[in-house]
Amino acid sequence: MATAQPRGIERRTIDVVPDDERHGTPLSQFTLWFGANLQITAIVDGALAVVFGADALWAIIGLLIGNVLGGAVMALHSAQGPKLGLPQMISSRAQFGVFGAAIPLVLVVVMYLGFAATGSVLAGQALSKGLHLDAPKLGIVLFGALTAVVATLGYRYIHMLGRLSTVVGILGFGYLGIKILADYDVTSFFGTKGFDIVTFLLAVSLGAGWQLTFGPYVADYSRYLPADTPARTTFWATFLGSVLGSQWSMTLGAIVASIPAAAGGGFLANQVGFMGDLAGGGFVALVIYLVIVCGKLAVNCLNAYGGFMTILTTASGFTRRSQVSQLTRVLLISLFLATSVGVALFASADFLDNFKNFVLVLLMVFTPWSAINLVDFYLISKERVDIPALYDPNGRYGRWNATALVTYVVGVVVQIPFLAQKLYTGPVTDALGGTDISWIVGLVVTAGLYYAWARRTANPPAENIPMPATVS
Template sequence: MAQTVVERRSIDVVPDEERHGTAFSQFTLWLGANLQITTVVTGALAVVLGGDVVWSLIGLLAGNLLGGAVMALHSAQGPRLGLPQMISSRAQFGVRGAVVPLVLVVVMYIGFFASGSVLAGQAVGKLTHLGPVPGILLFALVTAVVAAVGYRVVHALGRVASVVCALSFLYLGGRLLGRIDLGDVVAHQHHFSLPMFLLAMSLSASWQLAFGPYVADYSRYLPRTTSARATFGWTLGGTVLGAQWSMAFGVLVAATAGPAFLDDQVGYVVGLGGAGLVASCLYFVVALGKLTVNVLNTYGGFMSIVTGVSGFRGQRALSQRGRAAYIAAVMVAGTAVALAGRNSFLDSFADFLLFLLTFFTPWSAINLVDYYLISKERYDLPALSDPDGRYGGWRLGALAVYGIALAAQFPFLSTSFYTGPLVDPLGGADISWIVGLVVPAVLYYVVGTRRRATAPALPETSAAPVMSGASEGPAGSRHDERGPAAPAPLTPRGE
């Protein structure tokens, strides 16, 4: 069927005739999403907070690889299920119980929207000569418009940003290396500290894990036959390359610039490139990079709110007006936070990242254990919209595991506003994210295996991963033992 630029779907299953693209699209999207100023700041924090150059780079790479692998495993679910990421949480937490992690996800999106708008607002304000506050407002408006158009323009933006930002970072990297003696910087900042190494790992791992709740939103339109290995590999390659590249640049900038970078992150980075027309181009590049990732945050926030609401109101199609209203709500909330906190951005951003990690590592562990080890990549799609179906309204076992995992992390958590009692005995190292991966993975495997042993079996099929015998779900998706037919389009009822 003919495809339109403006996306029609929200949280319903993408039928086979609307699937398109290749797994390589995930590489360009996530490369572009990571080659941007906030990723630079994240890398710089590893040095600003006390780390050295060499071990910060190694710690950031380790965190990017570990967190990126978890994130890419979520991405591989998209073509298989044809669903947004957080819908699959209903298989673990229940149709209504999934609202618990969803609330935290929405807070994350608003926080990242705000932090991105602060930096992008500086760039837009300089570029337009309007100042930072009008810059933030203009940037937020453009973000909302692009998010409202949807999936196709998001990927197109990622392709453009991946090329433009990669060329810009090559240029800026060359300019930076021309100003410093790299050998001298490395020689004078080469001492290993376990707490600082783990901090660097935590910063980059949290950066990657924060993509987990929405990464499948951008792979769900890929054809069902797309290789899971290809989706995983291209996603991992794009996100690790982009993030490590940006973070390494941030480490070197922080190690050499000191207060000049801390006082004006965007201004310092642009100043590396020169003045006049070059500076204007670089301000545009900063705004473009932030636009790419902020659109992801806005789009993901919209999808998460709709997922949470539909768990209680029932699955229904969104009118274009309803879609715009949800996106506007995310934009307004994120912009308000950006305007309120723009003068203390760097001080609060590290704590925001690390605190988010506390909530999303258990969710990732539970989701991945259930999908890959317990459900074997097969879900009953209609039941994901039916609180009286296979997955129920509230799954107390999964919610209990999630709560236990959160509690288990707090003794090991180290932030400016809370430090757990086991941090000092470990030399100040924060290992809460490791606990947040291992504890829920083990507990949920036990709970999920027992639950599956007593649940009705899904019919066997070689044609498709998810089905429920002969049934029709609330979204109009018909299934039989030959595999799921393409879901019938929802009839808009308005919002």
């Protein structure tokens, strides 16, 4: 019978969560991912499609398609959590090997740092405006400190923050949406431009990229659910929370970017301040700033907690340790957040353009990882995992798995001719008129190659092998 997790700092890290510590319901997955997506960076992500040339209506449709496609992949990762009781990236050792999993893990840490830093820029702006700080960068530092507290406390408190941000976000952004409808003829924003395949697919990519980047850590927040939680229930709770929250935010962003004052540079120069002005200024703007901080705090804690877990996963592959002291936990989270705050303090210029390229680059490197992990778990291993072997370089999964590693490299390289980046545009992209379909190519090629190859080389167990109680 499951018991409530002790209050205070979370004890578990990358080790298996025992059955007697499992708790919660799938509803917690909905509120966590809804609250984490109903936030300012998702609004900016939606605005990018319009800023870079799409009609607002086609941008919203493209973002929806991307969110649904990427959200389905992301939710399939989430469904692994209750089944295994493990963080997401530990389970990828079953594909890449105990040492080999460190290769995508390094890229995951970069992802967490990037999103933590970009989120800190926007949340720092909101804190500075709300508290009337003379030094705007002080808001970034304060936000980093808030994130450190919640991320250090861990799983239970992150979920509590998710519930809070869900309620606050619905009220705050719901009011803002109504205010925009009252002040502007929103219907006039639609149909001002014809359908353009390049900007439409950019919107699809922005939506899909947003969702897919949650894949490497989404099971970290479902692994405490009781082991008998139906995979379908976990999938739908995560999928609906993430897709509904992000689509709400991105739709709002596409509309905000279509407002004449935004098109004139107001939103580009000051995203947070522009949102406060839309709300009506004064006290109402202060409330919106607090809503922005709450939403960003929810998702930034996911990034910091995920960053800590990923660093620990990388190190543990070589040290063979699955648990660390509370002091080590505090130090690693503090180091991660200090780094992200440092990046945020020096990377706030040209935020929108840099953020678009950041999301699309992440899409390039994480699509192959998702394809390999999901194909292996659901089609090759058929949800059977030798959990003790995930911690043993001499076990079933070995140190390095050439099948997964070579397939991963192929999955990244094959996308290069299809890229449409600021620094590089692939030859096929030029032939397609600038349309970026690299992530689609990466997903299909990686999934097909890995499935054909792993069927001959994989060594899945006949049934799930749990971690002995004396080890966990």
